[in-house]
Amino acid sequence: SSGINAEYGGDVGAFRKSLWLEHLGEWCEEYENPGSIECMRKVNEVARANWEKYVADEMDEPMVGHLVSYPITVEQDGTVRPLEGFENFPDTEAAVLGGKSAMLVEKLTT
Numbered sequence: 001s002s003g004i005n006a007e008y009g010g011d012v013g014a015f016r017k018s019l020w021l022e023h024l025g026e027w028c029e030e031y032e033n034p035g036s037i038e039c040m041r042k043v044n045e046v047a048r049a050n051w052e053k054y055v056a057d058e059m060d061e062p063m064v065g066h067l068v069s070y071p072i073t074v075e076q077d078g079t080v081r082p083l084e085g086f087e088n089f090p091d092t093e094a095a096v097l098g099g100k101s102a103m104l105v106e107k108l109t110t
Contacts, residue, residue, distance in 0.1 A: 025065025044069070055090055071096050 020031055030042035047069040053059050054068050071086040082096040089096060100106065 023065050023067040025063070043067075055086070 016034065017027070017031075021027055024031075024043065024046055028042055030036070030038045033039055046064055047067050050063040050065070050067060051069040051071065053061065053063050071083040071089070073081050073083055075081065080097065086096055088094055
């Protein structure tokens with residue numbers, strides 16, 4: 001089917017669909033119900049595959065869209081850590097987990 005079902009229709013549905021097409025590069029059946037576990041799994045699958053392509057030494061095939069997973073892992077106890085080997089974003093010195101700011105209150109930066 002094309003588009004978003006009636007629950008997610010109208011202008012909001014059309015806007016959501018255009019954003020997803022832009023960021024995900026394709027429209028899949030799983031996106032028909034944005035609140036479903038199937039949709040979440042598909043978005044995560046595309047984002048993870050794009051991350052793997054982004055950090056590869058050579059990109060054998062292009063990314064699908066431009067959404068990538070944030071390079072973190074969340075432990076069972078809620079501890080957030082950068083992916084192993086990615087304490088900083090590729091090609092930068094910017095820390096994945098960020099840091100405290102002298103300018104912003106802690107609630108905004110932690």
